[in-house]
Amino acid sequence: MKTQNQILVSPLVSALILAPMDGITDAPMRAVQGETGAFTFAVSEFLRVSIEAIPRKVFYRDVPELCTGGMTPTGLPVQVQILGGDPERMAISALTACRAGAKGIDLNFGCPAPTVNRHDGGASLLRHPQRIREIIAAVREAVPFEIPVSAKMRLGWDSIEAIHENADMAQEGGASWLTIHARTRVQGYQPPVYWKPIGEVRERLTIPVVANGDIWTLEDFLRCREMTGCHHFMIGRSALANPALPHRIAHELGIGKNEQGNEKAETAFDWVLLLSRLVEYTRFYEDKVPMHTVRRLKQWLKLAANHGGFTRFDEVKRLETVEELFACLSASEGENSGKE
Structure with a gap:
């Protein structure tokens, strides 16, 4: 068993991350995806911080991997994602997650769901860059220094240009890395995706940037990599729609852990x-x-x-x-x- 934290996005090593998808990538699905050997780590479905901080028992219930060293039964590390708009309660919740066994914290500034946005969560924060910085800074200060704190966001609420200020605020707040979904909140999941701004942000920031959004095929991945210059990628729906895709991307990135799986990826999946x-x-x-x-x-x-x-x-x-x-x-x- 490796002792170092395996939830890490390093400038020196490529990464392929399993995206959080509410109601889809729960613990059983994360375990299945962990069998592929293609993913570097997974991010949990978000846990919402509302009028109170999240208690430890909720983390154990929704991220049961915390009971087994923060990994699935198949050895895939799982990062805990939380969502909310209050810096203090977010910080307390993040610290509780770490005490429960979390090896990494991700902050959700990208969820487009109206019910979430109406309650000061997810993509609603994209209209308030300073609050993004405050939330990240509060969480970063609260959790142990060896625990990475990352952020996931969209390009903006209704403008792709908003990503520049919001990304700056994420870095200023102390984010270890930033994942960017290549759409605005107003778009939801409608086309098109805008990969170019992700590359512009990557060139300016000193922290790693993870590209996300509409990587459905190997050809999409290659175009995204060319347009963004990124070495780190997150996929979700496409990994489920085409179980061969994670193998192929991991092979291109030189990070596949299951060579037999990569060979099987060239055949029809069962x-x-x-x-x-x-x-x-x-x-x-x-x-x-x-x-x-x-x-x-x-x-x-x-x-x-x-x-x-x-x-x-x-x-x-x-x-x-x-x-x-x-x-x-x-x-x-x-x-x-x-x-x-």
């Missing part, structure tokens, strides 16, 4: 195997497979289907149990193999 692993890790964390698990499996398949990674969603979308879904997928695979 959805039955992937979904089975998600069920197994769900059982690992919850001691049972909840009734809603079939919805989780179909959620993953629908995301893949929307981006060409799965072609049989019509066959499974109305199935009501995990057993029915696996039977359908296994039968389809048997038919396909019989045609070869």
Whole structure:
């Protein structure tokens, strides 16, 4: 077991980070993605700091990896992300997370959800650069010096030019690195993405910059790298839609830990195997497979289907149990193999 902090974005070493996605990249999904050997570390779904600081038991509930050294069962380090607008409560929550075992803290200034923004969280802070600096500085001062404190933000609320001042404030506040999603809050997840401003920020800042947003294919990654000059990248939805993509990007970055996986990435991936692993890790964390698990499996398949990674969603979308879904997928695979 390595003793150094493995949640680190260094100017000297490339990184591929699994993005936080609320309701999607929970602990079981992080464990599945950790099996690929492609990711440097993952960022947890955000924990919201509201009228009170987050208690330790909530960190253990939502980021159970804290009970196992801050890593998934598959060895993927997990950074804890928190979201809120009050510097003092954010600082207390971050310190609580560290005392619970967090090896890194990420601050969310990018969530575009209206319910979050109406309550002074996420991307709403992009309209208040000084507050971004104050929040980061408060957290940085509160947590041990060896714990990295990073920030994730969008280009701005409604203007891509806002990223320059907001990024400066993040650096002034003491952020260890900055992840930038290449859209504004007003855009949500609509095209286009603007990678060029990320490169402009990277050239000015002295801290590492992580590029994020619409890296759906290896070709997208190569264009993003060319336009931004970044050595660090974060992907989320695309990793689920195309499970081969993380391997290919990691190979390009020279950081892949699973060479066998990189070879497999050139072949069709086995959805039955992937979904089975998600069920197994769900059982690992919850001691049972909840009734809603079939919805989780179909959620993953629908995301893949929307981006060409799965072609049989019509066959499974109305199935009501995990057993029915696996039977359908296994039968389809048997038919396909019989045609070869």
